[in-house]
Amino acid sequence: xxxxxxxxxxxxxxxxxxxxxxxxxxxxxxxxxxxxxxxxxxxxxxxxxxxxxxxxxxxxxxxxxxxxxxxxxxxxxxxxxxxxxxxxxxxxxxxxxxxxxxxxxxxxxxxxxxxxxxxxxxxxxxxxxxxxxxxxxxxxxxxxxxxxxxxxxxxxxxxxxxxxxxxxxxxxxxxxxxxxxxxxxxxxxxxxxxxxxxxxxxxxxxxxxxxxxxxxxxxx
Numbered sequence: 633x634x635x636x637x638x639x640x641x642x643x644x645x646x647x648x649x650x651x652x653x654x655x656x657x658x659x660x661x662x663x664x665x666x667x668x669x670x671x672x673x674x675x676x677x678x679x680x681x682x683x684x685x686x687x688x689x690x691x692x693x694x695x696x697x698x699x700x701x702x703x704x705x706x707x708x709x710x711x712x713x714x715x716x717x718x719x720x721x722x723x724x725x726x727x728x729x730x731x732x733x734x735x736x737x738x739x740x741x742x743x744x745x746x747x748x749x750x751x752x753x754x755x756x757x758x759x760x761x762x763x764x765x766x767x768x769x770x771x772x773x774x775x776x777x778x779x780x781x782x783x784x785x786x787x788x789x790x791x792x793x794x795x796x797x798x799x800x801x802x803x804x805x806x807x808x809x810x811x812x813x814x815x816x817x818x819x820x821x822x823x824x825x826x827x828x829x830x831x832x833x834x835x836x837x838x839x840x841x842x843x844x845x846x847x848x849x850x851x852x
Contacts (some may be wrong), residue, residue, distance in 0.1 A: 688758040689744040699740045703771040705733030717823030733769045733799040740849040743783050746839040761850050763808040767794040790816040791844040
């Protein structure tokens with residue numbers, strides 16, 4: 633029987649063909665296809681299967697121009713309880729992220745969503761550019777949360793940023809964890825919460841929860 637790729641049967645056929653050689657994806661596909669509408673199947677193809685092409689992250693901000701205004705680096709997360717009303721991790725002070733930052737020009741940014749599981753190193757390594765090109769200042773992270781809150785992942789899940797411990801120092805490309813940490817922002821009923829985690833932390837983040845990653849847009 634001939635199937636059209638835009639019909640439910642066609643989408644099922646396409647899904648199975650794309651994942652049959654990857655056991656974990658194949659199992660996930662079969663679970664997803666049960667009682668799914670055509671719209672849900674298309675969303676599954678866009679979000680889950682795309683990882684075979686684009687790795688861990690996919691761009692969700694698309695062609696929309698998102699930018700952060702120039703800043704002087706004076707705003708620090710540890711002093712931004714009015715922005716992060718639900719929770720502010722004390723490790724921002726304990727780990728030395730309480731030093732004045734550097735001034736930054738107006739910066740274009742991009743928002744990505746995870747489509748494959750990975751730890752912090754794998755997630756941020758998958759972004760284009762070198763480690764010195766992937767971070768945002770604390771001032772910029774605060775500005776993003778205040779100016780572009782609609783791009784934060786909702787429902788209690790995380791939006792992640794790379795941040796320097798000491799913004800005045802370069803990142804060692806061979807040992808980026810020495811001066812880079814991961815800032816995670818969540819949206820809850822009580823407002824925003826913010827945590828800091830070591831870049832080398834091995835915990836795996838799962839794509840099924842669609843965490844987001846924000847990074848500077850590289851000018852090619």
